[in-house]
Amino acid sequence: MTPSLSDLSHSLLDAARKAGADSADALAVSGTAVSIEIRKSALEQAERSEGVEIGLRVLVGRRQACVSASDTSAATIQALAERAVAMAREAPEDPNAGLAEAGQLARDWDLEALDLADPAPEPGASVLEASARAVEAAALASAGITQVEAAAAYSKRQLHLAATNGFSGGYGRTSTSLSAVAFTGSGTEMQRDYAGEGRIYASDMPGAEEIGRLAAERTLQRVGSVKPKTGTFPVVYDERVAASLAGHLLSAINGTSIARGSSWARDLMGKQVLPVGLSLIEDPHRVRISSSRPFDGEGLPTKRRAIVADGVLTGWVLDLATGRKLKMASTANASRGTSAPPSPSTTNIDLTQGALSRDDLIAQMGTGLLVTSMIGSTINPTTGDYSRGASGFWVENGRISHPVHECTIAGNLKDMLLRIVPANDARAHLSTRVPSILIDGMTIAGA
Known part of the structure; x- marks a missing residue:
């Protein structure tokens, strides 16, 4: 079973203490990203990435060091903590380094009120490709536009921060974006401009046709x-x-x-x-x-x-x-x-x-x-x-x-x-x- 981001961050803190850190904070981040690029009406690029990254900052007195990894195994976490403590002991003293006092920490925040993550399912690559092609078609519908580069993307990111001062908290966010770069003319007379939009909720996005039309309009105005x-x-x-x-x-x-x-x-x-x-x-x-x-x-x-x-x-x-x-x-x-x-x-x-x-x-x-x-x-x-x-x-x-x-x-x-x-x-x-x-x-x- 894959450990949660909270569990990962607390495992990093436990390892830091065992390695000899006086204090520490740990960040665990997971992310998924999908992107599609269309150029000259052909699929130029399709990418998907997902993974987890972990980061640890340790303090030995007023000396600090940071380390990170994309491997979340127990052995890596232990080695990461030991390396961080060894680095901190060799680092110069920084009189300003240190964690927050317990009384300064955030408590009882209302994450739902911020509404940072779209609950809708992740759009498939075919959905994003269709959106990118719709943007391209809208731009090419304007007389004089000779080429369009269109892109559609989606990402989802979550993080959890924990520290030895007692803080522990996390949140996630999503992003959907759509853009187009339109071209007209050729050689030294070539002109280009763009339009693009991004939102947390896909349902809040303006239509692909509007984005493509605006990119074309801006480009033609440059002639x-x-x-x-x-x-x-x-x-x-x-x-x-x-x-x-x-x-x-x-x-x-x-x-x-x-x-x-x-x-x-x-x-x-x-x-x-x-x-x-x-x-x-x-x-x-x-x-x-x-x-x-x-x-x-x-x-x-x-x-x-x-x-x-x-x-x-x-x-x-x-x-x-x-x-x-x-x-x-x-x-x-x-x-x-x-x-x-x-x-x-x-x-x-x-x-x-x-x-x-x-x-x-x-x-x-x-x-x-x-x-x-x-x-x-x-x-x-x-x-x-x-x-x-x-x-x-x-x-x-x-x-x-x-x-x-x-x-x-x-x-x-x-x-x-x-x-x-x-x-x-x-x-x-x-x-x-x-x-x-x-x-x-x-x-x-x-x-």
Whole structure:
């Protein structure tokens, strides 16, 4: 009989104690994934994977080590624990390493309320292939589309975390996704764009035809792209790419960067980082959302909080170790896999939406750039200097004029974020909900 994830994690703890660990935590993860890819109307790839991984972190005093394996036999668990303890004894001391105190641990969470796993049966490969082919057919139905790459996927993942401080808990989640990349033209005139959707529940997915049609529509809009003007202009970040701006801020206030003193946001605690009236909210308890979770990677209870309130930065993103280094409490943002110690990361993020539509922002912009895709990134983590390759549409007199590509947009994140004007078009089902954003005075390098 295959042991449960709970049994595996507790077996790892027992082995760690016997091997000489002072304390330990263990993570057991099981997963199933099925994916189908269609290219040029032929089945390009069909994959299925399933397995269990186990990970163990041991502490000997303030020295720690992590080990992992995909073999769950008793002999492997014993050897894994012995190896981890031997490694920890040779590791340098880390005064910030350690488990949570018993009083800090999550208790009595309501997993059903989060609704993270679709109870429907796993879809067969034939079902996923049919969905991918339906997406392809919908895109090819648009005149001018010459080729489509379509993909459909399903995954189910479960985990259980246990520690010698008394914590023990687990949960599972599912994911269904469908996407298409559509092509038109050939050679140097070839254009491409995509559309894709993913949900926890397959029944919440939009239709394949809608996804295929949107991929085709976006691609055909790219025909005739040219380089834009060079100069200083306002820029609208389409909702598809606007979340990257919030991502840059979250990266800058991550406890790891702050503890090292290497972040451009290191002196911004309690200061204005967004315009007055805008907040950045983290809510790990949103129902049927992919990043929701009842506890973090160290067993601490997760909760809703305003990372930025009315434009003012209220706190860092911390796990226990970075919190200790900064002499602050963890914000229950620890994340971890089986092969590494915890590190800080966020879950579901919401930026306050505005009152205007994206079209309203474009009209307000006058002349400038609407960015719909980005490539590459040169972000100076210490100064916040920002430069990214972009493509999208040139706007004249508040109206989209023509598609553009091969340009660079530049500025400084600290200044850019203080000038953002949000639209009201964030999609409700996304884990990170950031609407289209207007920023004036950006440097554009084009023709």
